[in-house]
Amino acid sequence: MDHYRVGIDGGGTRCRAAVAGADGRILGRGISGAANILTDPETALAHIRLATEAAFQEAGLPASGLSAATAVLGLAGNNVADAVSFIAARLPFARAQIVSDVLVALQGALGDRDGAVASLGTGTVYSIRQQGTVSMLGGHGFKVGDLGSGARLGQGLLQEALLAHDGIRPTTPLTEAVLAEFGRSPEAIIAFAHTAHPADYGRYAGRVFSAAAAGDAVGVQLVRMAAGHIDQTLDAIVARGVRTLCLVGGLAPLYRPWLADRPGIAIAEPAADALTGAVALAVQASASDPFPNHREAAQ
Amino acid sequence: MDHYRVGIDGGGTRCRAAVAGADGRILGRGISGAANILTDPETALAHIRLATEAAFQEAGLPASGLSAATAVLGLAGNNVADAVSFIAARLPFARAQIVSDVLVALQGALGDRDGAVASLGTGTVYSIRQQGTVSMLGGHGFKVGDLGSGARLGQGLLQEALLAHDGIRPTTPLTEAVLAEFGRSPEAIIAFAHTAHPADYGRYAGRVFSAAAAGDAVGVQLVRMAAGHIDQTLDAIVARGVRTLCLVGGLAPLYRPWLADRPGIAIAEPAADALTGAVALAVQASASDPFPNHREAAQ
Incomplete structure (x- = not known):
């Protein structure tokens, strides 16, 4: 049939x-x-x-x-x-x-190949296939996991905006823009955070990458820290013997230039969605x- | 009367x-x-x-x-x-x-003196009196603020336990103890985090300090990062001309040995509660x- x-x-x-x-x-x-x-x-x-x-x-x-x-x-x-x-x-x-x-x-x-896929979006999670067996790594959600995720980047940005507002860290164009958007009111940022879902924080991730590419000190710091988390996870995956890595998700192309080079490890383009x-x-x-x-x- | x-x-x-x-x-x-x-x-x-x-x-x-x-x-x-x-x-x-x-x-x-008080507990917040005028710094709550707080330390510990579980970072006695407490189940940690209030995370802070004092690598890393946040805030306060600092709250005595020395700045014991x-x-x-x-x- x-x-x-x-x-x-x-x-x-x-x-x-x-x-x-x-x-x-x-x-x-x-x-x-x-x-x-x-x-x-x-x-x-x-x-x-x-x-x-x-x-x-x-x-x-x-x-x-x-x-x-x-x-x-x-x-x-x-x-x-x-x-x-x-x-x-x-x-x-x-x-x-x-x-x-x-x-x-x-x-x-x-496809049917062995390798690992890093899903880099509002959350982050890693899947690995070795000799046909699939395992997972990372994830665990916004509250105690998802390091390097768009949600964590956005949360970090709001936190930095508040530190700039308080004069604890220097202001940059990125934090200045966020503060202006919230009317320079810490209370408005806190109110946003009070009800924000990970996707709400994640909507700030693109701006963090744009600012980092333009050399904004806070943008660079946030992206470097997040990329460091992703690199640690990729290192752990490579240590398991994986030789092919594939980055998918909305943030994959943005992270690519910030991640470490791994000699002998192929970064494959995803074959399909x-x-x-x-x-x-x-x-x-x-x-x-x-x-x-x-x-x-x-x- | x-x-x-x-x-x-x-x-x-x-x-x-x-x-x-x-x-x-x-x-x-x-x-x-x-x-x-x-x-x-x-x-x-x-x-x-x-x-x-x-x-x-x-x-x-x-x-x-x-x-x-x-x-x-x-x-x-x-x-x-x-x-x-x-x-x-x-x-x-x-x-x-x-x-x-x-x-x-x-x-x-x-009392009626000028100076600054750092409240270091489940949350963190700083108050400053200069020529009789009181202002506040930091705080802003667990979600986008309260850096160096007990709640943030506890959250960081659970996050490190999950990274150790996944083999992304090495296990230490501290993360091993936390994993054992949750039956080595990431799902149990995630479920805890799903409903945890700041005070629930904060109950782990004391163990982070104990482990750090014993030289546990994760404990030391978490406390150093948190103390760094507090030092940045104290630096900003001193830059405003404040010459007397006072640490209060449950974590104050625990943080004391991890904070930077500031020549010329007095660390006063709190006169009263x-x-x-x-x-x-x-x-x-x-x-x-x-x-x-x-x-x-x-x-």
């Missing part, structure tokens, strides 16, 4: 889906809203279905094809059993696997026999 | 009160629970009254004396007008001033004429 393969890349702000034939060639793509299976599983389910229907529509395929499809879903929260079993039992597909969002990013970036990785895993899963029961979540 | 003077030192975990005669000599002390006028003003009011009644009882004075007393209350949140007017209108005293908790600490530590400072301000206020209306909050 020639059923379709579906890949899903779901996250806290949007859900992307792609449909492919048996050869893995993508026929159509769709996008919808947040798919956070921990905080709002009903909405996640609705958005998974919506994005997939949009992909089928773009491919000129009838939506009835969903119920015959094999799907692999890369979703944050895949290690929380209750959330996964709730979702898995309600998916519209013939067969489905829920895997880590990081695993589909790894598959997209490296996470959505393509999810489709590739769906094609592999479809070829495997026996395929896991659709209620079973595989890592 | 010979009414009594009341000093109140109210904070997020407890409220202390003292009653004194016209000469400022303390006759009795009382203690009760949290007095946070921002998050729970009704409870704060109840605890202010309870602590004061306990002080009158210890002094052998009738509780009816409250309504004739002159009080100065050092309360965090004194710069939030709505909270202050709510409290001020409901206090049981004849006349009252609500001032900053930091001001009563400064008065206690320095914040409660005594509040009483001294009440005695001064009582002598001033006209005394501010009890509904008026003064800084």
Whole structure:
């Protein structure tokens, strides 16, 4: 039977889906809203279905094809059993696997090769494949982890702005601009921080990199410290015998010039994105026999 | 009329009160629970009254004396007008001033002298008196400020424990102990951090100092970085012309050996605590004429 393969890349702000034939060639793509299976599983389910229907529509395929499809879903929260079993039992597909969002990013970036992928965005997390076995490093979230993340950079910038305001450290154009934006009011910065999510801090990361590139002392200091954290993690990964590194995520191109050179270690461009990785895993899963029961979540 | 003077030192975990005669000599002390006028003003009011009644009882004075007393209350949140007017209108005293908790600490530590007081505890904040004028520096809370605070030290320790767990940084006895306490589970540390208040992180500060004193590499690194932040602030204060520094708060004796020497600058022992400072301000206020209306909050 020639059923379709579906890949899903779901996250806290949007859900992307792609449909492919048996050869893995993508026929159509769709996008919808947040798919956070921990905080709002009903909405996640609705958005998974919506994005997939949009992909089928773009491919000129009838939506009835969903119920015959094999799907692999890369979703944050895949290690929380209750959330996964709730979702898995309600998916519209013939067969489905829920895997880590990081695993589909790894598959997209490296294909089937060994190596490590550093995801550098609002958060930071590292995935490693060695002789086919995947492990993870870092992450752990904004509060006690995610070193070098956009959120941490933004938080550091607001902190430096307050130190400049108090005359504890010299003012630079970067901290001056932030202070002006908040009306030179420490209270306004504190109020922002009181309700800020990591993504809210992360929106300042681009400005930190721009300022650093222009030689702003605070920008340079913040980026150097963050790049130092990333370098430490990459060193630990290389020490495990990994020889191929790949940087993905919105901050990857910005960090590249600030990271250490590692002789003998290749920095590979990502082959494809996470959505393509999810489709590739769906094609592999479809070829495997026996395929896991659709209620079973595989890592 | 010979009414009594009341000093109140109210904070997020407890409220202390003292009653004194016209000469400022303390006759009795009382203690009760949290007095946070921002998050729970009704409870704060109840605890202010309870602590004061306990002080009158210890002094052998009738509780009816409250309504004739002159009080100065050092309360965090004194710069939030709505909270202050709510409290001020409901206090049981004849006349009252609500001032900053930091001001009563400064008065206690320095008396009427010029100088600066560094409050080093779960948070950090600095107060400066120059030619009688009081200003503040630092603070700004756990999220984007309070550098060198116990809360920041504790957060840093958990972060280092996770880095050790991931093999990104070497393990030390300190991080090993923390990991063991959390069952070597990153998820357990993340869950703790998810709901941790600054005081929860701050409870780890003492162990960081103990480990640093024993030469633990992570302990030394965390304390050196935190002490560096405090030294930067003290440098900025000295640059303003301040010649007397005073360290107060639970971490003050622990930080002392890690801070830079400043030739020509005196490190003064605090003359008294914040409660005594509040009483001294009440005695001064009582002598001033006209005394501010009890509904008026003064800084």
